[in-house]
Ligand SMILES: Nc1ncnc2c1ncn2[C@@H]1O[C@H](COP(=O)(O)OP(=O)(O)O)[C@@H](O)[C@H]1O
């Protein structure tokens with residue numbers, strides 16, 4: 001197949017996406033495909049450079065918005081049209097966050113009738129908005145942390161007392177724990193809210209779920225092994241996510257079989273009620289008493305060597321190259 005790997009982009013997860021893209025491109029090439037890497041936020045000269053290197057790396061902290069290729073939005077249209085002209089069989093969308101994961105790129109590819117990996121434009125949009133995700137989950141009897149949507153018009157007094165402390169404050173539409181705060185006491189609330197507003201105009205404020213950090217990869221119509229994440233920090237933050245040695249992982253997680261099955265079932269249902277397809281990764285918290293809470297569905301999850309979906313697949317004896325093969329062969333457009 002002739003495949004374009006879309007990577008980079010102009011979101012705050014750009015660096016992660018460049019690393020995912022390099023590794024996806026390498027594996028698909030090994031699988032015998034003709035692969036071209038395209039950064040939708042890059043100029044023509046930058047595309048050439050992208051295809052001559054695979055030495056991207058992820059910094060310890062999320063990139064300062066000052067170094068992101070801002071005001072590159074118009075390049076997306078040009079670059080998608082270039083893909084159309086290349087007459088590719090499929091696009092592997094390794095973009096994380098922003099336009100690459102929120103349905104915009106999916107919609108552009110739909111309009112050009114280019115099949116792409118993963119979820120379509122509507123599921124991508126819903127999954128990117130944590131408030132919409134929670135609405136779909138709650139209306140389908142799926143367990144979510146109690147909380148509210150906090151806008152610029154909201155008041156601190158709107159936050160129900162029963163949420164207690166610690167509280168989670170997070171932007172509605174970011175990823176990689178960007179702009180997320182665990183607020184231990186009321187006096188820290190205002191500054192956390194102010195910071196989170198730097199990343200979006202809507203926030204989620206919800207109860208903190210103590211317990212274990214788990215995630216479930218969905219491949220095709222199947223939930224794979226549960227992965228437990230044990231971050232060195234109290235939160236699975238940007239540094240723990242992307243710095244080697246800052247988290248340890250267990251796949252399959254040490255969870256008794258009946259509960260494992262239940263968690264896999266609700267994760268698969270979460271994927272389906274949002275209308276996701278192909279693959280995704282469902283993030284959950286699991287309390288000491290064994291009650292799982294769904295946090296979100298990642299429609300374009302990380303695909304680096306140390307990412308969670310490849311770890312989950314490996315626990316099922318599916319190696320990285322086979323995993324990508326299964327994903328790309330299910331590429332679709334609407
Ligand atoms: N309600 C919550 N209770 C406890 N921890 C949470 C809660 N919400 C988020 N977290 C922590 O923050 C991390 C990121 O939150 P998540 O909702 O998955 O957003 P994203 O990964 O898109 O930034 C989670 O993996 C978890 O460690």
Ligand SMILES: [Mg+2]
Nearest residue numbers: 176283295296
């Ligand atoms: Mg998450």
